[in-house]
Amino acid sequence: MRETFIELQRKIEMLPGVLRAGICLHNRMVIFADFKSPGDQAIDETIWRALADTIQVAHLHKLGSPRMCWNFERVKVLCMISEKGTTLGVIVDKNSNDELGDRIERVFRSALERTVF
């Protein structure tokens, strides 16, 4: 299972404009590998978990199937959630457009079809 998600992360990080990606399962377990520049994994885990918490709670607020985009001054942080609560967080270039978000979502949904998560 972990390998499937790591592969998903790798695929998403290969898309142009993507800086980093991480996955948080419904039980808050974070799946993340350092494919790009080495980073502080502890900090990253906090980030992926915070993104997952937010999107899960939004879901509870009857904001169904949301795709979130945290717009910072220099980056965007995309977040999407599966039916079963698996969350994908992706840090993308500030200048990336919605098409990148759509591509990421397609890769995410397609990968989820092959897992029980």
Place this chain on the structure above:
Amino acid sequence: MTTLLFVDDDLAFLESIQRVFKTWSTGTPLVIETAHSVGDAIMILQESPVTVVVIDIRMPVVDGLQFLRLLNRKHPNVQKAILTGYAEEEYRTACLAHGAALFLEKPRNTDEMKSVYAALVQLLEFPHTRGFSGVLQQASLADMLQMLCTGGNSLILQVKSHDGLAEIFIREGSVIHATAGNSDGYDAFYQVMTLRGGEFHTMPFFDPPKCTISNSWEYLLMESARLLDESGVLDGEESLPAPHAGPIPIPKTQRITSPLIKVVRSPFENGSLPAVPSYSRMEQEMETASIAIKPVRQRETVPIAFSAIRLAQKPSSAPSPLRLDELVVCSPDGELLKNVGCMNAQRRIDLLELFSNKMRQLGGRPEWGALEYLAIQGKDYTATVEFPAGVGAFGLVRRPLVPTADLRASVANAVQILPEFTQASTLA
């Protein structure tokens, strides 16, 4: 009868203290017991009730700190005191952090012995009041839990009600386990959180036999709020909370038995969303509803932090303002400032608080810069969340793929006419 148990590997000291303390306590119901090792102490604790355990720190095999942890797990109601020849600050801090009520230096003469005796007798006279207790009538258990989790505490929140005893295990600010009667895990947690009254106590933390809860406390509280909402209690359909009332009956199908999101179905997703009335009609309905159904409660939660957020700037291309289907604006303290079209503004305010908290977690990274706004895209709606100059704003249009710039402009227009916003902007 009260029992003092001294645990020390120094036999001579134990004999001395037992002899002296027995003399001083003649005629009182005080019993002095001694144990030469932690193993002996455990046997005594199992055989008879002990009021206070007095522990030496430096002992072979199991030291005082390890024994303190063990006592917290096995005998959480026993008072603990430290009596050591190494009264160093780091030991003191560690022992007090692990539940010791007193940290005393070993006596070297009769006067010091008297001081120790007096301190221990004083401890015996006071009931075990670690933490605090109260009656949940005006206070909300959710508020209490939020406070404990936000503070990163490790403890057990014990809730007594007519239905029995329930416990919520909190480790470093995360809820990890709950028990209520024969239930545990999520079922137990939601049973506790939907109680209408009872007493609560905090107990020193010890590891539960299993960890059954993994979701964030924010998620758990939101879900509890949803269950309460749906049970109708918060909408004034129930009478005031009764101290001995049991949990609100939640239909079994709505109980969350696992953290999977799929059990929560949004009406947006199955197409059952009723037709949206016109803006003006919704505003009228909202004004009536806010009086008839439920006043928005005053918040006493963590204030929303806005200071680090810069005012959202209008996009360069001229946006077309939209008619918002929903707009909720609140102050940094979570007070409702404006509501259009939202039937439960408090839940939106809760959401804004969560976003604000998470934004603090996500923000503060120089390579990212400050947060400008959060865009949310659903199948049937588009929403934005912003925190311009002292207020939190949630705007929603019930259409997908609405240009974010247009939506933000509409929210900005609505927020900027608020006196609170003008005042905050001036101060900023």
